[in-house]
Amino acid sequence: KRSYTITLLPGDGIGPEVISVAKDVLLLAGSLEGIKYEFQEKLLGGAALDATGVPLPEDTLSSAKQSDAVLLGAIGGYKWDKNEKQLKPETGLLQLREGLKVFANLRPATVFPQLVHASTLKPEVAEGVDLMVVRELTGGIYFGKPRGFGTNEDGEETGYNTEIYAAHEIDRIARYAFEVARKRNGKLCSVDKANVLEASMFWRKRVLALAQEYPDIELSHMYVDNAAMQLIRNPKQFDTIVTNNIFGDILSDEASMITGSIGMLPSASLGDSGPGLFEPIHGSAPDIAGQDKANPFATVLSAAMLLRYGLGEDKAAERIENAVLDTLNRGFRTGDIYSSGTKLVGCKQLGEEILKSV
Amino acid sequence: KRSYTITLLPGDGIGPEVISVAKDVLLLAGSLEGIKYEFQEKLLGGAALDATGVPLPEDTLSSAKQSDAVLLGAIGGYKWDKNEKQLKPETGLLQLREGLKVFANLRPATVFPQLVHASTLKPEVAEGVDLMVVRELTGGIYFGKPRGFGTNEDGEETGYNTEIYAAHEIDRIARYAFEVARKRNGKLCSVDKANVLEASMFWRKRVLALAQEYPDIELSHMYVDNAAMQLIRNPKQFDTIVTNNIFGDILSDEASMITGSIGMLPSASLGDSGPGLFEPIHGSAPDIAGQDKANPFATVLSAAMLLRYGLGEDKAAERIENAVLDTLNRGFRTGDIYSSGTKLVGCKQLGEEILKSV
Numbered sequence: 023k024r025s026y027t028i029t030l031l032p033g034d035g036i037g038p039e040v041i042s043v044a045k046d047v048l049l050l051a052g053s054l055e056g057i058k059y060e061f062q063e064k065l066l067g068g069a070a071l072d073a074t075g076v077p078l079p080e081d082t083l084s085s086a087k088q089s090d091a092v093l094l095g096a097i098g099g100y101k102w103d104k105n106e107k108q109l110k111p112e113t114g115l116l117q118l119r120e121g122l123k124v125f126a127n128l129r130p131a132t133v134f135p136q137l138v139h140a141s142t143l144k145p146e147v148a149e150g151v152d153l154m155v156v157r158e159l160t161g162g163i164y165f166g167k168p169r170g171f172g173t174n175e176d177g178e179e180t181g182y183n184t185e186i187y188a189a190h191e192i193d194r195i196a197r198y199a200f201e202v203a204r205k206r207n208g209k210l211c212s213v214d215k216a217n218v219l220e221a222s223m224f225w226r227k228r229v230l231a232l233a234q235e236y237p238d239i240e241l242s243h244m245y246v247d248n249a250a251m252q253l254i255r256n257p258k259q260f261d262t263i264v265t266n267n268i269f270g271d272i273l274s275d276e277a278s279m280i281t282g283s284i285g286m287l288p289s290a291s292l293g294d295s296g297p298g299l300f301e302p303i304h305g306s307a308p309d310i311a312g313q314d315k316a317n318p319f320a321t322v323l324s325a326a327m328l329l330r331y332g333l334g335e336d337k338a339a340e341r342i343e344n345a346v347l348d349t350l351n352r353g354f355r356t357g358d359i360y361s362s363g364t365k366l367v368g369c370k371q372l373g374e375e376i377l378k379s380v
Numbered sequence: 381k382r383s384y385t386i387t388l389l390p391g392d393g394i395g396p397e398v399i400s401v402a403k404d405v406l407l408l409a410g411s412l413e414g415i416k417y418e419f420q421e422k423l424l425g426g427a428a429l430d431a432t433g434v435p436l437p438e439d440t441l442s443s444a445k446q447s448d449a450v451l452l453g454a455i456g457g458y459k460w461d462k463n464e465k466q467l468k469p470e471t472g473l474l475q476l477r478e479g480l481k482v483f484a485n486l487r488p489a490t491v492f493p494q495l496v497h498a499s500t501l502k503p504e505v506a507e508g509v510d511l512m513v514v515r516e517l518t519g520g521i522y523f524g525k526p527r528g529f530g531t532n533e534d535g536e537e538t539g540y541n542t543e544i545y546a547a548h549e550i551d552r553i554a555r556y557a558f559e560v561a562r563k564r565n566g567k568l569c570s571v572d573k574a575n576v577l578e579a580s581m582f583w584r585k586r587v588l589a590l591a592q593e594y595p596d597i598e599l600s601h602m603y604v605d606n607a608a609m610q611l612i613r614n615p616k617q618f619d620t621i622v623t624n625n626i627f628g629d630i631l632s633d634e635a636s637m638i639t640g641s642i643g644m645l646p647s648a649s650l651g652d653s654g655p656g657l658f659e660p661i662h663g664s665a666p667d668i669a670g671q672d673k674a675n676p677f678a679t680v681l682s683a684a685m686l687l688r689y690g691l692g693e694d695k696a697a698e699r700i701e702n703a704v705l706d707t708l709n710r711g712f713r714t715g716d717i718y719s720s721g722t723k724l725v726g727c728k729q730l731g732e733e734i735l736k737s738v
């Protein structure tokens with residue numbers, strides 16, 4: 023099958039601008055490799071709230087479920103920040119992840135040689151960083167019950183959440199991470215807080231048990247506070263990191279900032295079967311929305327991940343990855359990664375330059 | 381009252397070495413300011429486990445409770461890493477924090493001009509960083525119940541913890557942080573994950589309500605993943621940060637690594653009344669224990685915090701703080717902060733040099 027249905031979710035803020043570029047790039051790289059697409063553009067997040075009153079309309083979820091892959095721009099914005107939980111853009115994203123059962127979130131943090139200077143870390147610390155955070159995405163404190171607001175024995179108001187992992191949830195993400203590490207440099211670091219939390223002790227126990235099936239992988243364990251330090255002290259020590267939903271949220275963002283160019287970083291969220299969800303790791307950047315200033319590289323690279331991990335179309339993926347490198351080498355930059363001597367362009371023009379390189 | 385009872389808890393690893401230096405410094409600075417001490421040395425952590433079978437012996441807790449302040453070295457080590465929860469060194473520390481009701485953990489991250497080069501961040505990003513993390517220390521997921529191991533509806537094993545905050549727990553730490561910010565530069569950033577977690581939504585609501593009492597403080601809110609990024613992108617944007625127990629654990633360690641010299645950083649844990657607990661933020665470093673290589677500065681600066689925040693003895697505190705700066709200026713360094721052109725010394729000799737500067 024060389025014809026795919028792709029659900030596009032532009033979302034909010036700069037989402038529509040970067041999705042528009044990524045769509046054009048997908049089309050061109052696809053046509054050169056004999057791939058056809060049917061695109062379905064749907065609403066998610068604040069855009070969906072404004073139009074339909076809910077952050078994930080049923081129509082969006084069913085389209086996503088029936089497609090071969092889902093490409094998302096970004097969601098959220100000040101406008102909806104004070105909404106109650108069910109009416110937050112973020113809730114729509116969490117419902118989508120849950121609905122698609124994409125439990126494995128792959129977040130590469132790669133320093134592009136052309137952009138080393140953009141990191142706030144010293145060049146000798148940042149250059150060559152190439153790590154992958156494998157974050158558990160559909161469990162833990164994000165989804166655990168009970169959760170909510172209550173009253174304690176003393177009649178006082180409370181707010182609470184539950185961090186909980188069942189055996190199979192840990193096993194499947196750990197397996198996934200062992201496999202990823204095997205395709206990379208064979209090193210896996212499992213991050214937890216097993217010196218304090220039972221959920222982490224259980225996590226570590228299951229990861230250790232699985233390790234027997236992966237004798238070729240060098241497994242280590244690190245407490246989350248130490249991992250937050252080590253990422254700054256010496257990020258090159260890491261190859262593949264596996265961790266829970268909330269620690270993965272924090273550490274993958276920290277790792278991405280180490281690269282200095284979060285406008286370059288894609289992500290993939292995958293399940294056992296069914297469509298994967300692909301999105302840049304940056305947010306919706308409402309302050310620059312609609313101004314043609316957004317950096318579309320991360321979304322274009324998410325489209326490459328979509329082809330590679332979502333559709334198994336490695337050749338088309340490579341075309342896009344090479345086009346990104348070529349465009350960087352030809353000196354084109356959006357404002358977030360601009361440095362003197364390079365060519366400052368807007369989102370649209372950068373898109374056209376990428377197309378020339380595909 | 382100018383005579384104080386101090387409980388000393390050397391703990392494990394390099395703990396005894398750094399406590400020994402800090403004790404001498406306390407004594408000298410005290411005698412020059414007319415202060416007398418009675419020191420009570422007690423067991424905590426692995427040392428206590430080996431000697432008594434529990435990580436916090438009753439004798440230690442009651443001594444700590446009856447003293448005017450508690451100075452701790454460090455706890456933990458590979459030896460006890462696989463112990464079950466009740467027999468972990470860390471559990472002793474958590475019980476001590478709970479027993480002393482020290483809900484406010486102050487963790488400064490200060491870049492010493494003499495040590496800017498030690499940071500992995502570019503000098504222009506690191507220099508001048510001077511922020512304070514106010515971490516909630518006796519609540520949240522560290523202490524929340526229910527917690528443990530169980531079986532879910534599908535008969536599967538689980539591990540779980542509860543993140544829970546009651547109104548008064550948030551109010552008292554937020555008040556504390558507003559007061560700290562007032563004594564600093566008047567900026568407070570409250571870090572949470574209110575776009576996902578009810579515990580965080582409740583946190584933000586209480587902090588916002590309290591803000592009315594502190595119109596002079598510039599309050600902002602940041603999601604924890606973004607805070608993890610911003611600390612790397614531009615740490616100077618922060619003055620005072622307030623956050624929950626687990627986010628504070630992660631972010632304060634991240635902030636400390638930004639300074640490049642975690643061997644320099646003290647911490648204070650304080651309650652409404654009763655003795656405070658003072659400790660360096662670094663760990664027990666079992667790999668260099670007993671080799672006279674430990675950096676005692678952080679524990680010496682913790683002793684200064686003890687004098688200032690624990691006993692209200694500002695003059696003696698200042699003596700110690702100035703002695704640390706003077707010793708740095710005279711070029712003495714332990715291995716962790718050594719650079720060419722400075723004088724490499726061991727823990728003991730550095731202690732003697734600090735004494736000369738007191």
Ligand SMILES: CC(C)[C@H](C(=O)O)[C@@H](O)C(=O)O
Nearest residue numbers: 112113115116271575576605
């Ligand atoms: C928007 C938010 C719910 C989301 C998360 O916390 O998972 C985001 O921070 C991310 O990492 O994709």
Ligand SMILES: CC(C)[C@H](C(=O)O)[C@@H](O)C(=O)O
Nearest residue numbers: 217218247470471473474629
């Ligand atoms: C040792 C551990 C229990 C402790 C914590 O997590 O609080 C430590 O990391 C700290 O930050 O003081």
